[in-house]
């Protein structure tokens with residue numbers, strides 16, 4: 009699979025619609041708290057500005073509820089403001105997504121002008137992959153660019169139906185999309201070894217397929233976070249009230265068996281930080297996993313586990329990390345995740361961080377600049393790791409006959 013690159017298209021002076029992923033976190037006052045996704049889109053936007061394109065930017069934001077479309081909290085207006093300050097350029101903010109007035113405005117844009125459409129999900133046609141909605145979007149541009157890796161696993165109109173309105177040579181991936189896909193592809197196909205995957209987070213279920221695929225590729229698999237307890241339970245440990253997915257115990261066993269067959273080294277926590285309830289206002293204990301009291305729960309990995317995981321990472325050449333080691337949002341249970349972030353950041357390996365929470369951990373730990381690559385797409389990167397062809401990637405890929 010090879011993506012069409014924006015560089016292969018003749019875009020000079022053309023009307024270009026760029027599908028971006030501006031789904032950034034905001035605080036309760038509507039202020040953007042992390043603008044990484046906006047910054048990541050700038051190279052493609054600047055490339056189009058330099059070529060005198062008439063630029064229409066489109067993105068989704070949050071999950072507006074049916075009937076609550078147009079709610080101010082989901083508006084992209086704050087993104088327009090941030091773009092203006094980053095690009096030092098006026099941004100025309102559309103009042104809606106595909107209203108007649110907006111389509112007319114798109115047609116009046118001059119070279120170098122930028123118009124940002126309102127939240128694509130204000131229109132129910134976006135999530136239902138509606139072809140009429142896609143046609144109205146398509147009417148605003150001659151060229152379609154997908155730079156929204158984080159949304160490319162979804163069969164939504166701006167990702168899937170829209171590019172069908174553009175023939176070969178009129179659609180391509182933007183720089184960010186290209187970078188993300190190439191990175192994951194290379195890492196999976198030809199990783200420098202030892203290749204170690206560190207997987208954590210709350211549930212096995214969300215990452216099961218990715219783990220099934222990863223176990224075939226990696227040299228070591230390190231498991232932390234809530235999901236570790238399903239594996240520990242599969243091994244017969246008493247895990248108290250810790251998070252567990254009973255229905256996945258068999259799958260967990262199969263992954264461990266497969267690891268054994270392939271001689272993939274498999275690491276689980278050897279000690280945990282346990283608490284009587286899911287709160288950081290209770291006394292905690294540091295215990296070996298053999299000693300978890302029946303009515304307590306494990307909320308972070310313990311100090312012995314940190315040392316073990318550090319040892320395991322020692323010889324890594326490639327590290328993929330997805331999922332925190334504990335409930336990092338609470339101070340008391342954040343150490344395992346922060347330590348993991350530091351170990352990975354300090355390593356000499358190529359390091360790839362995927363998933364919103366994991367990116368958040370590296371940010372809070374101050375390790376962002378030390379990572380080789382932080383993916384903007386959590387769900388999308390997991391689906392790539394599962395070996396799936398993402399709808400948004402397929403739509404701008406070269407057809408090999």
Ligand code: AMP
Nearest residue numbers: 209210211233234306307331334335336
């Ligand atoms: P995920 O979305 O599956 O990557 O999970 C991320 C979430 O997992 C974070 O919000 C963590 O608080 C949570 N998490 C990590 N470890 C645990 C644990 N031991 N028990 C409960 N939740 C956890």
